[in-house]
Amino acid sequence: MGFGDARTEWILRLCAIICLVLTVFLMGFDKETTQIFGVDKTASFRSLGALKVIMFVDSIAAAYNILQLAKCWISAHPKPPFQLQTHFHLPLFWLSFFIDQAGAYLTFAANTAGMEAAFVAVRGNQEFQWMKLCNRFHRYCYQAAGAFLCGYAAVLTMLLISFLSAFNLFRHYSPNHFLRLKPNNN
């Protein structure tokens, strides 16, 4: 792997970690209590299954990216036993390709499912008599919107990371033969 894309990957993963941690904190510390029909109701991420899923997925994605950052740091300071052949690295490339893809898809899906639930909360649903909630939980909804914004920024960086890891994997294969490695590494 060249110097250029190693540094790109490092920067992207750092951005992803910052956005993911911000999302988790904004979502986790978001709480508001209001009276609805004379009963105290508290809105927090525990109220909606979709928000719990976001907290879970984003935390795991952040932990995974921290691990990858550590790997980048080790391979940027290689000691002689770490300088291995490309063909030895290939299973590692496949592994990080699959996990990066899964990470991008899962964070995107979790965020979008959360947004869908949030839309119901903002606009309500007349036909099904699901009531609007954001006219009662103002501050909660603004903070949640900030969390979604950070969440989508994280999704964008993880999307770019997944492109980069696909690139780092598939560039080792021959352009003319299906799933055959290139004979000479140029």
Place this chain on the structure above:
Amino acid sequence: MGFGDARTEWILRLCAIICLVLTVFLMGFDKETTQIFGVDKTASFRSLGALKVIMFVDSIAAAYNILQLAKCWISAHPKPPFQLQTHFHLPLFWLSFFIDQAGAYLTFAANTAGMEAAFVAVRGNQEFQWMKLCNRFHRYCYQAAGAFLCGYAAVLTMLLISFLSAFNLFRHYSPNHFLRLKPNNN
């Protein structure tokens, strides 16, 4: 492009089209009317924004895959003027890489957002007083579940297609230099 992966792509795109069309039809013709609190309520895909989005996204994805199938068919029967160099094809590979990625992400997100709305419909939300609906719309909910199943099958095939198009693009690049084409095509 070799024979093996052209045929793989053809089969995958055909599967994706079948699943997408099935999803759209199952969702589109799903309708049920029941009395809730003495008022006639009709459940259809028009009742929920998320289901309208699924209909829209899945229709466009199916149309795009039909176009790509036509392209596969043309490039499988090449007449002399169509036999072009790889370097000429590269912008086409980049284009189909981006559209395939977008297709996979959008269908996945649309399906997942729809599922989230469906979960609210199945289980309700005690805290926010959103009521359960699937105990009133039995047949509707079973057919919608079938539509989601087909939708996820379509997402899976589009995911595989997006891997294949990433492979077809990035295999043309050098493994040692960032974003540089390989000097000799082996």
